[in-house]
Amino acid sequence: MEFDLSWILLGLPLAFLLGWLASRLDLRQLRFENRRVPKAYFKGLNFLLNEQQDQAIDAFIEAVQSDPDTSELHFALGNLFxxxxxxxRAVRVHEHLLSRGDLGQVDRERAQHALALDFLKAGLLDRAEEALARLEATPFEAQARLALLAIYERSRDWPNAAAITQKMHAAQQGDFSTRQAHYLCEQALALIAQGDLITAETRLAQAAAVAPHAARPRIELAKLQQQQGQSGAAVATLLAMNAATPTALPLATALLVQAGQAAGQTAPVMQALQQHYHASPSLDVLEGIVALEAAGTALPGAGREWYVRHLETEPSLVAAAKWLATEKLEHEEFHPQVQRALDRASAPLTRYRCAACGFEARQHFWQCPGCQTWDSYPARRVEEL
Structure with a gap:
């Protein structure tokens, strides 16, 4: 059979025409899709800027359905959820991203971080901890460690909290020595509650070594020593604390007075209190001085002149109420009512106030029960701030 070249000559232009038509159709489809996706995306962005989150979510869902492979739209949608x-719904979006085999390493780490935030916001601490642990050696490592630290503090998992702060300290993410001392103190308090006083004392000594200028380890150690009948050791511990951190002495004054009287060391205790008071007048230190002078003499009202001296330089309602408590008035029959009114008016002034959130409490906290911030309570009461 003889081959006819005319068919080839006719077929080549036809094949070229068909290919050209097919390419035009593909280009039109691509242009249509490219126009459609940005339109939905910018529509959602516009809703988001106008704080119309419901409409923004609908627009982003439309954009994701148009192009399921667009990771940025998934991130935007997950953050909105x-x-x-x-x-x-946020978890499902980010888990879907992580299940994609074509996702790059950068986006995979970003999705893992977003998933951890979803669990954290939802209060699923176990799953959040697992997700955050996978962010080690990634650009999100520092943020993940801070989040893990918050989880361990909320759950009072002090050993793991200490381990995280050691990693952060080694990575030069900040100085966490004071916080590590707090964790050791918390462990010591738990051991004291269990009756293991020897291990508790070891933990407190470690805390004092980790943060030499932190007041809490020595105050807790002095409490333990006083509890064990070692009043002389408690006095020495508190005087050492006063030398290292004098601003914290008001918090330890009552314990120092008690230990000094039990150990027969009222003279050095009084000297330390008076030196501190003259340098920085404080209501708690004033109370300690009055208590020591009253205990050292049988004279009625001994030491109460300190209240008058305090009022000469500090207009204190608390000090005035304490002075008036045992004072004889011209109309003595009205004294109880007047005293009750003064005590009620001065009660809010004797509280401690968190410097971070303003939460007020009758007792001093090392960690604010309101905002969970460490060392946010000054050693002075509200009236003295």
């Missing part, structure tokens, strides 16, 4: 409190 988290902000609205729809944590289960």
């Amino acid at each position: 988290r902000r609205r409190g729809e944590y289960d």
Whole structure:
């Protein structure tokens, strides 16, 4: 059979025409899709800027359905779900991203971080801890460690909290020595409650060594020593604390007075209190001085002149109420009512106030029960701030 070249000559232009038509159709489809996705995306962005989150979510869902492979749209959608409190939907979005085999390493780490935030916001601390642990050796490592630290503090897991702060300290993410001392003190208090006083004392000594200028380890150690009948050791511990951190002496004054009287060392205790008071007048230190003078003499009202001296330089309602408590008035029959009114008016002034959130409490806290901030309570009461 003889081959006819005319068919080839006719077929080549036809094949070229068909290919050209196919390419035009593909280009039109691509242009259509490229126009459609940005339109939905910018529509969602516009809703988001106008704080119309419901409409923004609908627009982003439309954009994701148009192009399921667009990771940025998934991130935007997941963040919107988290902000609205729809944590289960945010988790599904970020888990879908992590399940994709074509996701790059940078986006995979970003999705892992977003998933950890979803669990954290939802209060699923176990799953958040697991997700955050996977962010070690990634650009999100520092943020993950801070989040893990918050989880361990909330759950009072002090050993793991200490381990995290050691890593952060080694990585030069800050000085966490004072916080490590707090963790050791918390462990010591738990051991004291269990009756293991020897190990508790070891923990407190470690805390004092980790943070020499932190007041809490020595105050807790002095409490333990006083509890064991070692009043002389308690006095020495508190005087050493006063030398290292004199601003914290008001917090330890009552314990120092008690230990000094039990150990027969009222003279050095009085000297330390008076030196501190003259340098920085304080209501708690004033109370300690009055208590020591009253205990050292049988004279009625001994030491109460300190209240008058205090009022000469400090207009203190608390000191005035304490002075008036045992004072004889011209109309003595009205004294109880007047005293009750003064005590009620001065009571809020004797509280401690958190410098971070303003939470007030009758007792001093090392960690604010309101905002969970460490060392946010000054050693002075509200009236003295």
